[in-house]
Amino acid sequence: xxxxxxxxxxxxxxxxxxxxxxxxxxxxxxxxxxxxxxxxxxxxxxxxxxxxxxxxxxxxxxxxxxxxxxxxxxxxxxxxxxxxxxxxxxxxxxxxxxxxxxxxxxxxxxxxxxxxxxxxxxxxxxxxxxxxxxxxxxxxxxxxxxxxxxxxx
Numbered sequence: 001x002x003x004x005x006x007x008x009x010x011x012x013x014x015x016x017x018x019x020x021x022x023x024x025x026x027x028x029x030x031x032x033x034x035x036x037x038x039x040x041x042x043x044x045x046x047x048x049x050x051x052x053x054x055x056x057x058x059x060x061x062x063x064x065x066x067x068x069x070x071x072x073x074x075x076x077x078x079x080x081x082x083x084x085x086x087x088x089x090x091x092x093x094x095x096x097x098x099x100x101x102x103x104x105x106x107x108x109x110x111x112x113x114x115x116x117x118x119x120x121x122x123x124x125x126x127x128x129x130x131x132x133x134x135x136x137x138x139x140x141x142x143x144x145x146x147x148x149x150x151x152x153x
Contacts, residue, residue: 006094010057013057013061015038015040015044016043016053016054016057030106075117080116080122081126081152083118084112084113084123084127086116087116088105088112088143088145088151089145089148089151091107092148096145099144100144101146102144102146103144104144105145108141109123109124110123112127127143130151133150133153134150135147135151
């Protein structure tokens with residue numbers, strides 16, 4: 001897991017590049033969703049006719065680069081606890097939805113571990129600590145963030 005996309009974000013933006021290139025990752029939908037798909041030649045023609053399309057895509061590219069730098073920096077400088085807390089906070093803001101008493105995330109321990117670049121055992125141990133402290137409530141395939149401030153304590 002590298003990054004979760006929120007509704008309205010783009011994927012496959014390299015189709016706009018002048019030279020075709022291979023994709024180095026893929027995208028998986030976690031629940032029933034839909035995506036609007038453009039053929040490469042069609043989106044390139046539209047971008048040539050309407051340059052504002054590139055203006056709309058560039059902020060996404062910037063966000064991806066910013067995310068990559070932050071993730072790389074965190075891997076070098078932050079502890080497992082800090083990385084997992086940041087992943088949970090980021091997901092709560094991006095894909096979380098209001099549930100009773102908190103923000104629900106439909107994610108597994110393994111997905112959280114992969115995203116934070118830690119072992120599943122470490123993720124499970126930290127999630128257990130946070131559950132005991134009242135910061136989160138764990139369920140099968142989900143967590144509810146009850147007190148985000150407690151994640152870094």
